[in-house]
Amino acid sequence: xxxxxxxxxxxxxxxxxxxxxxxxxxxxxxxxxxxxxxxxxxxxxxxxxxxxxxxxxxxxxxxxxxxxxxxxxxxxxxxxxxxxxxxxxxxxxxxxxxxxxxxxxxxxxxxxxxxxxxxxxxxxxxxxxxxxxxxxxxxxxxxxxxxxxxxxxxxx
Amino acid sequence: xxxxxxxxxxxxxxxxxxxxxxxxxxxxxxxxxxxxxxxxxxxxxxxxxxxxxxxxxxxxxxxxxxxxxxxxxxxxxxxxxxxxxxxxxxxxxxxxxxxxxxxxxxxxxxxxxxxxxxxxxxxxxxxxxxxxxxxxxxxxxxxxxxxxxxxxxxxxxxxxxxxxxxxxxxxxxxxxxxxxxxxxxxxxxxxxxxxxxxxxxxxxxxxxxxxxxxxxxxxxxxxxxxxxxxxxxxxxxxxxxxxxxxxxxxxxxxxxxxxx
Numbered sequence: 093x094x095x096x097x098x099x100x101x102x103x104x105x106x107x108x109x110x111x112x113x114x115x116x117x118x119x120x121x122x123x124x125x126x127x128x129x130x131x132x133x134x135x136x137x138x139x140x141x142x143x144x145x146x147x148x149x150x151x152x153x154x155x156x157x158x159x160x161x162x163x164x165x166x167x168x169x170x171x172x173x174x175x176x177x178x179x180x181x182x183x184x185x186x187x188x189x190x191x192x193x194x195x196x197x198x199x200x201x202x203x204x205x206x207x208x209x210x211x212x213x214x215x216x217x218x219x220x221x222x223x224x225x226x227x228x229x230x231x232x233x234x235x236x237x238x239x240x241x242x243x244x245x246x247x248x
Numbered sequence: 249x250x251x252x253x254x255x256x257x258x259x260x261x262x263x264x265x266x267x268x269x270x271x272x273x274x275x276x277x278x279x280x281x282x283x284x285x286x287x288x289x290x291x292x293x294x295x296x297x298x299x300x301x302x303x304x305x306x307x308x309x310x311x312x313x314x315x316x317x318x319x320x321x322x323x324x325x326x327x328x329x330x331x332x333x334x335x336x337x338x339x340x341x342x343x344x345x346x347x348x349x350x351x352x353x354x355x356x357x358x359x360x361x362x363x364x365x366x367x368x369x370x371x372x373x374x375x376x377x378x379x380x381x382x383x384x385x386x387x388x389x390x391x392x393x394x395x396x397x398x399x400x401x402x403x404x405x406x407x408x409x410x411x412x413x414x415x416x417x418x419x420x421x422x423x424x425x426x427x428x429x430x431x432x433x434x435x436x437x438x439x440x441x442x443x444x445x446x447x448x449x450x451x452x453x454x455x456x457x458x459x460x461x462x463x464x465x466x467x468x469x470x471x472x473x474x475x476x477x478x479x480x481x482x483x484x485x486x487x488x489x490x491x492x493x494x495x496x497x498x499x500x501x502x503x504x505x506x507x508x
Contacts, residue, residue: 129405151358151360151362152360152361153361153362156307156332156431157306157307157332159306159307170405172404172405175306177305177306177307177332178332178361179332179333179361179387180305180331180332180333180334180361180365180387180399180400180401181331181332181333181361181364181400181401181402181403182305182306182330182331182332182401182402182403183361183402183403183404184403184404184405186405244358247355248356248357248358248363
């Protein structure tokens with residue numbers, strides 16, 4: 093766990109954002125927004141980068157394949173656009189925002205495990221040109237997402 | 249348990265579809281459609297499929313997983329399915345059981361692979377009670393250290409599918425179409441197919457297995473039998489969402505050529 097917090101701190105330092113310390117829980121980075129389907133998004137002007145959270149990768153297990161969307165695809169908030177495969181399961185990735193895909197992380201084709209080892213940094217999945225910047229208001233901030241994860245895990 | 253008794257207990261409803269000899273491609277298309285366009289829970293039992301067919305997981309690469317020369321020469325159909333997991337060759341002796349569930353109707357199960365897998369292991373533990381050596385081992389159903397059931401899943405926002413192909417019996421010749429995969433469970437060690445798998449028929453009667461499975465499901469859900477012809481009324485109109493597909497001969501030829 094100490095290693096995980098050290099990793100999160102290094103990532104945050106690289107991304108110039110601060111880390112929410114959650115003790116033994118998954119890492120959650122401040123200044124990102126989060127969907128209830130466990131995707132994170134970083135918004136920079138009219139562009140957004142997103143991937144799946146540390147909570148998601150931890151629960152999914154070792155990712156062995158990422159189904160990337162085509163550049164140019166239109167994505168809609170809350171709708172699936174791709175999938176990750178971990179051992180026996182495919183799991184939908186849902187878009188946290190609406191827009192058009194402008195870049196995909198091709199590194200994931202050869203190294204899908206980046207989603208596990210670096211979910212907020214090298215394991216980013218898609219960059220989009222936003223079609224509705226206001227949609228981000230519907231997403232959770234880091235504190236609310238942390239609580240959301242704790243509540244979800246506490247139910248089981 | 250009767251449907252009314254189950255409903256009295258507040259058990260969630262699950263539609264039971266019993267099929268026999270349905271082509272595996274048709275079964276998988278049905279499952280994908282029910283997962284994505286129905287809001288009901290489903291248990292699908294298909295007693296055998298019509299012709300020997302190879303079924304790969306979503307990310308399966310034919311050149312890595314199959315002996316392509318014999319597969320093409322013998323014109324064995326190859327399907328890529330919408331769920332994860334490995335490669336199997338199925339035929340009329342294979343038994344298929346699939347569960348499609350709303351996550352809220354199985355509240356003690358988190359919609360993640362390990363949790364769903366554990367739930368399935370517990371359910372089949374009831375089915376195989378009294379049969380020595382049954383366990384869920386890594387992600388397979390085994391008797392001792394020999395696999396007889398292979399699992400795969402797909403998880404979407406609020407629903408998941410867990411489906412299994414049970415190796416009732418097998419033809420050693422058919423096993424020869426499959427290569428030893430690069431990703432294997434630890435307990436396999438370096439055994440080839442025939443030393444790694446076992447035949448379910450050596451452990452339980454076929455009808456006994458099906459009835460015990462339905463009974464185990466009925467302990468958690470209120471079961472309602474639905475005929476295949478009535479399924480359309482439970483789903484939204486299809487919108488070409490099928491990702492499960494039959495690979496073309498051209499695709500297999502290209503896969504083989506790319507490795508030469």
